[in-house]
Amino acid sequence: MTDPSADLPSQKQHLREKLRFRRRHFVANLDEFTRFAAFRALPAPLEALVAAHAVTGAYAAWGDEPDILPMLADKAEAHGIALPHHAGRVEMMTFRRWRPADPLVKGPWGTRQPANGSDSATPALIFCPLVGFDRSGGRIGQGGGHYDRWFAAHPDALRIGVGWSVQEIDATPIEPTDMALDAVLTEQEFIVTGDRL
Template sequence: MTPDLASQKQALRERLRFRRRHFVANLDPMGRLAAFRAVPDTLRKLLDASPVVGAYAPWGDEPDIRPLLLDGRRIALPHHADRTAAMTFRISDDGDALRKGPWGSPQPPESAEIAHPDIILCPLVGFDRHGGRLGQGGGHYDRFFAENPAVPRIGIGWSVQEVDTVPIEQTDILLDAVLTEQEYIITGDRL
């Protein structure tokens, strides 16, 4: 990555984290509770056809999508053995206590069953309507997506995280769709 692109992405991350933090802080309790509870039919069909759904445990002001997934599906969450290990997914049953991962984010314990998700619902810092995704900057999801190209990729974020264009480099993998509290945006032709 060129230094200019790296600094451009970092500046955008900072701006979008600020925007997300203030948006979530100003949501009324009922608005926050209602967000991400209704699933569009097209996404519901994808989820229903997926025995294992890759999701995430929200961290900070990321949207909490767990309630919409708790209907008998097997849920797999990202897991990092340490800061140098590749991201894997492990089954997280309702009763499983999550542990703090290497970066402080919640993850299943090391003893949880390794899983291979049939669809991925991933958090993001920013997105555009072309499938561009700006993540935390570690490239973990992009590497997982590159190794599993057939798995549908759905970004999850607040509407205020949308930008006109996410700066993209060769290793960035585009999303197939994005779900916000306001709409479901199909960004490619794979779904």
């Protein structure tokens, strides 16, 4: 008998390709006002959460991912935020503190990250990019597993996915290593998906 879970990686890869295509075309066709206004202000529930946590994790947008750094500018300026950092092309990802005046350098995977000399940090609340999501907290990432491994090592950290509304799907294929999101933020709404918020 064939194990149905053996096909999950290929299902996810097919969904990634479909959702990346959808996201790319959605972003390319955004009007100027929507592009400017999207992800510029934290919704009230998130503003309170960010204020309550000493270290907030975020990311430097890559390609057509939503750019959330302007939304977190006040927090970044006052206390700094933590961004993903890769020491090399390895499985483990860490976070390093960053402020708007600090340079971002090209990391080994091509994404922008804090410089090697930046201080390490462990966020208690993390905004993570996604390729796809559902309303139960399922997340499809880029496929490298970096966030899932970090989430597994830090299960108490609140996990908030960030994506465009067109990245929503009915249900995400779930693998044993996948960690559910607590919420999802899109340009249209803030969706609570778990019971930790």
